[in-house]
Amino acid sequence: MLYFSNDYSYGAHPEVLKRLVETNMVATEGYGEDIFCLRAKEKIKKAIENPEAEIFFLAGGTQTNQVVINSMLQKHQGVIAANTGHIATHEAGAIEFTGNKVLPIKHIDGKICSDDLRDFLNTFYNDENHSHMVYPGMVYISFSSEYGTIYYKDELVSLHNVCKEYQIPLYIDGARLGYGISAEDSDLNLKDIAENCDVFYIGGTKIGALCGEAVVFTKNNVPLCFTTLIKKHGALLSKGRLLGVQFDALFTDDLYLKISKKAVETASCLREGLIKKGYKFFIENKTNQIFIILNNEKLRKLQEKVVVSFWEKYDETHTVIRLATCWATKKEDVDKLLEIM
C-alpha cells in the first residue's frame, strides 16, 4: 500500500532518531529541565531571531491547543477561530472540555480575513447585551490551515493589528508551520511568524518528530506558573528530554526547514501530475496537502492500493479526499501514485 493519507504515517526523520539513540544513556533531570531541552530552546530562539522568546515543549497538537488557550484566556473570554479551524471541528471538544467557548467566524479557504475579524469584534462591543456573552479573548489561526492554505505577510500583519487594537493575543497553531512557510508562494519565514503573533507553536509530530510541539511565547507573555498549568492538564512528560532531543535535532543545520521544503516539493510534483491528468481540485494551495474531488467509484478502486484521507462528502456521487506528503515521502511513491491514478 502507498500511504498518502496524512503526514504522520512514518516514524521520525533519521536524524532525529539518530540523536535519540546517541543521547539515550545520558542521565538528565526530568520534566523538561534537561540539557537537551535547554539546547533546543536556544536553537529555536536563534532560528526565530528572538533571544527573549520563552519556549515549552508539549507532546501533541490538541493538547497544545488546549493548554495554551486555557492558560491564556481570562475567565470571561473565549477564542475566535475559523469555523473550519481544528479546535472548532476535530478536537472532540477539548477546548470546551476545559471551560472555554470557541467563537466560530466564517472562513475563506480555511483562513480568517482581518475585515471579518474586525467586524466580529466591533459587533460584539456594540451589542448592548455583550456582558451576557462570551468575550472574544484570543484569535486562533492555523498555519498552514486545515485546507493547506497559508496567510501572506500582509494578511497576517492585518490580523495582528486588529488583535492589537482590541488587546487580545493572536495564536498560531503551527502543526504544519514548516510546510506553510516552505510553500513557494510564502512570503513569511520563522522570524516573521514570531514577530507577527503573540504565541505560536512549531509542529514537530507532522514534521520529522515522533511526537512534540514547541510552544513559543514571544511577547514576555508566558502565563503565570505555566509548568504547573501544563501538569494540571496532564501534559507534563517526566522524560521531557524526549521532546528536547528531537527539537535539538530538528533545529540543527536547518533540518526542520529542509525537510519541510522537501515535502512541499514532492507535493508540487504530485499536484502537477494531477493537473495534467485533469483531476478537479477542491481548493488551491501550495503546501503539502492536496484536496481533490473524486468520483466515489474511482475512490473505491484507488483505496485498494493507496491509503488516502476522507475529507468530506462533495455530493451524492463524489467525495473530497486529502493526499498529503511529508518529509518521508519519496519521489518514486509520487510516481507510483500518479501511475495508479
Next chain:
Amino acid sequence: MLYFSNDYSYGAHPEVLKRLVETNMVATEGYGEDIFCLRAKEKIKKAIENPEAEIFFLAGGTQTNQVVINSMLQKHQGVIAANTGHIATHEAGAIEFTGNKVLPIKHIDGKICSDDLRDFLNTFYNDENHSHMVYPGMVYISFSSEYGTIYYKDELVSLHNVCKEYQIPLYIDGARLGYGISAEDSDLNLKDIAENCDVFYIGGTKIGALCGEAVVFTKNNVPLCFTTLIKKHGALLSKGRLLGVQFDALFTDDLYLKISKKAVETASCLREGLIKKGYKFFIENKTNQIFIILNNEKLRKLQEKVVVSFWEKYDETHTVIRLATCWATKKEDVDKLLEIM
C-alpha cells in the same frame, strides 16, 4: 554526577530503542490504529492471561490518571485515594481540573487498608446528609505506592472485595507496576493484578520506555467512545505507533519483567549497603525506591556528587530523600554511591 533521583533519568531501554529504529520507516495508520499497537495489545493480553482485556496507550501517568478517572466516574462521584496518593498530592490538581474531587483517606505506609476503606464507605452511606456530598465512585491505589511499598495478595483481594460490595471500580496506578511485582516479597504477578482490579495501567515511562502507559480494562468496562474521550482530554497522539512499538518491545521475551527485576535487585544491593553503613530508613520496602533520613549538612555534601530527590522535611536538621534505581542503573554506580556515602 551520579543520578539516583528517580527512574526517569535515562532514555529508553536499548531493546525498545532498537525496535523504534527498525520500525521507523514502516507507514501505518494514525491514532493507535496501527499494527504495532495491535501487536502490543495482543502481547499484553497474553502476559496478563486475559484474552478479553481492552487496552489503550497514553503518553504519561498524570494524563492517564486524569483520563481514566474522569471517564469512569459518574457525575455525582469522586475518587477515593490515600492522602499520600499521587493524584492527591503531586498532579497539580489535574483530577479536580476536570471536575472530580479526590476523597482522601488515611494511608498506612502509602497504602489503603480495606478496613479503613469499608469504614469510609459505610460512614458515607450512613450519613443522612450524604446526598449533599460527593459520592465515592472509584478507589485509586498505586502499585508500588509513592513510598515504594506494595500490596500483598490478600490485601488487594480484600480491597477489591470492598469495592465489589459497594459496586465501585478499583483502579491501580501502575506507573511502577513492574518494580512492584518484581519485589522479592511480592506474591502478585501481572495476571493477579488484572484479576483483582477493574482497570489498571502498566507504566512504561519509568520502566524502559521513552514515554507511554498501557491502560487495561479487564471487566468489559471500557467507557463509551473512549477514544473520543482521550481526544477530548488532548491525549490522543496522532503517531500512536510511538507507544505501540515501545510496548511491543517491552512485552517481547518478558523484557518488561526482566528489566523491572534488575532494577529491584540493584536497589536491594544499595539498600543492604546503606543498612551496613547505618543509615536510617524513613520507610521499609523492597522495590526500586529507597527513602532515607539524612542530616542536612550531609545531604548538602552528597548533592555535590549525586543527584537525589528531596522527599520531605523530616525535622529542622534532617531531610527525607529518595534514591531510586531503574533498568539503567549499573551495579558499579551503586558501588560508587555507597563509597561516596
Next chain:
Amino acid sequence: MLYFSNDYSYGAHPEVLKRLVETNMVATEGYGEDIFCLRAKEKIKKAIENPEAEIFFLAGGTQTNQVVINSMLQKHQGVIAANTGHIATHEAGAIEFTGNKVLPIKHIDGKICSDDLRDFLNTFYNDENHSHMVYPGMVYISFSSEYGTIYYKDELVSLHNVCKEYQIPLYIDGARLGYGISAEDSDLNLKDIAENCDVFYIGGTKIGALCGEAVVFTKNNVPLCFTTLIKKHGALLSKGRLLGVQFDALFTDDLYLKISKKAVETASCLREGLIKKGYKFFIENKTNQIFIILNNEKLRKLQEKVVVSFWEKYDETHTVIRLATCWATKKEDVDKLLEIM
C-alpha cells in the same frame, strides 16, 4: 417611564405573592423536600396529564439549562442548538464552562427545522472522522423561541421523531412556555409539550414568579442522583419552598395559563396598533415579544419615555428593538405606548 423592555420588570403576580405571604410562617424541610414543592409537583403533573413525570425546581433559566444539559449529556457528547438559541448566544458560555460544546445549527426564524436536524446528524455519522468530533447528544430548542416564534405540532413531532431515530433527547427551554402555548396560532398545549419531548422546563421567572423554573422529566429519565448534581452546580436552594410555593400558586386554577394568555392578548393589541401605524417588523410572531425595526433617531426619542430592549443593529441607521408584554402589562400602558410612538 413605561417598561416594555422585557417580561421580568415587575415582581410576582399578586396571587403568587399572596401565597408566599400566607405560607410564610409554616415551618418545612429544606432543599425542596417540603409540602409546597410536593403539592406543586402534583399540580404540574395534572396540568401536563402525566402522572409519572418527575419534577425539580431551579431558580433561573441559564442555571436550568446548564444543569439539565450537563446532567443529561454523556461525556463524549454536546448539544445541538439553533445558532440563535439562548445557550448559543446569551448565556456567557455557561454550557461550555461546565465542559459541553454547543453545536450550532442554522435557524429559521429562531427555530430548528427537522430536515436540517436530520441532515446534521446524518452528516455527522457519515463523516469518517467523527470519532474526533463532539457527538451530538441532545437537541435544545426554545419555546417560544428567542424571536418569539413557536413550533407547530407537526414541527415538534418531526423534530422529536428525528431525535428518537438517533436516540438522543429533545429538550425544550420553556422560559416563555406559557406565552408560547397561549399564542392564538398555537396548536400545542402543556400535555402535547410533555409528550413530544424528553425533558422541558416551565418558566416561572418570566411568567408570574419572583424566580423559579420547573424542570420536567417525562420519560423516566431523571439523571442519577440529580439532587446531588443540582447541588454540585451550586443550584440547590436551602429554602426550596420558595419555588414550591410559587409554582403551587401558578398551577392553581390555571393561573399560569391565564396570565400567559393575558400577556399575549396585550401583545396582540400592541402589534395591531403598530401595524396600523406602519411600523416595520423584523419578524412575524404572535407571542408576547414584538421585534420592530426603528430609525436610530426615532429610537433615541422613544427611549426618553419608554424602556425597550436593544436587539441588534439592523443597518447603519436602523436598529432592531424588542417590545415585550407580560402578565403585569396593562391595557392602558399599551395605549400610552402607541400614543407615544
Next chain:
Amino acid sequence: MLYFSNDYSYGAHPEVLKRLVETNMVATEGYGEDIFCLRAKEKIKKAIENPEAEIFFLAGGTQTNQVVINSMLQKHQGVIAANTGHIATHEAGAIEFTGNKVLPIKHIDGKICSDDLRDFLNTFYNDENHSHMVYPGMVYISFSSEYGTIYYKDELVSLHNVCKEYQIPLYIDGARLGYGISAEDSDLNLKDIAENCDVFYIGGTKIGALCGEAVVFTKNNVPLCFTTLIKKHGALLSKGRLLGVQFDALFTDDLYLKISKKAVETASCLREGLIKKGYKFFIENKTNQIFIILNNEKLRKLQEKVVVSFWEKYDETHTVIRLATCWATKKEDVDKLLEIM
C-alpha cells in the same frame, strides 16, 4: 411538630416580606441594575463603614462559594479550608466541579488557626516539588463556623496577616455572619469583618430572607467582568430585584443585626435549659447552633415531636444532633422543646 433542625425552615422575616409586597409593582431594570439593589448596596456600605466596597447579590450559599472562589483564584491555585469547612464537605464537590481543588487543613472546633495556616504555607513553599502541586491561592473560613464557633478579633487579624504575608485573599463565608457577630462573646462587628478580610458574604437565606447572599469586595478587588462570570456560573437572576429588595429591608433600621441577636438569645435560653437538664454538648459555642450528644433511643423518641438535624454518628449507641434557632424561633417553642426533652 417543632422545627429545630436548621435556620432555614421558615419563609422570610415579616419586614422583608412586607417590602417585597410594597415594591412588587414597581417596574425596574433586570439583572441587579435596579434601584432596590442600588439602595441595598448603599445601606450595606454604611453598615460596614466602607464607602468603597463593591457588592453583588447571589441566590444561595454554595453558589456564592463556587462563584467567588472560582472567580478569584488564579489558574494554578486552590483554596485552603478547614477539613470541616462547608466547601470541603457538604457542597457535593461544587468547588472541584468548576476546576478548583480544596486544600484541607486541620480544624480546631471548626476553625483554622493562624499557626497551622502559616505552617501549611511555609511547608508548601519549602517543598522542592511544589511546582507539581496546587498552589494555595485563597483561604476560606466560615463565620460562624459549621460547629457554631466564632473567630475572635485577634484570631481573625492573625489569619489575615498570614494571608497578607503570602499575598493571598482571605474569604469569609458568612452564611451565618449575623448569628456569629451577635454571639455574646463576639468582639467583632460588621466593620471589623469587612476590614479584616478581602471578600466576604453576608448571608441572607438563613437570616431573614427567602433567598440571597450579599458578596462584598472590600479591597478594590472585584474580578474582571464579574457580572459575566456570575452569568457563566448560571447564577445571574433576571429579576435581580428579588435580592435587592430583601437586603434593602434587612439593612434598614438594623433589622439584620436585630433578628440575628434575637435568634442567638433564644439559643442561649435553650442552651441553659439543656445544661440544667444535664445534656452532654459535642462542642461549646454561643451562636444559634447547638450540638449535643444523644442516646440513639432517646433521639428516636425526640424525633416523634421535634425535627432535629443528624450531625454525625458519635459511637455505636450515640448520635450528635444539631438544634438551631433562627429569627423566627419563639421563646415558647424553646420552652416546649425543653419540656419534651
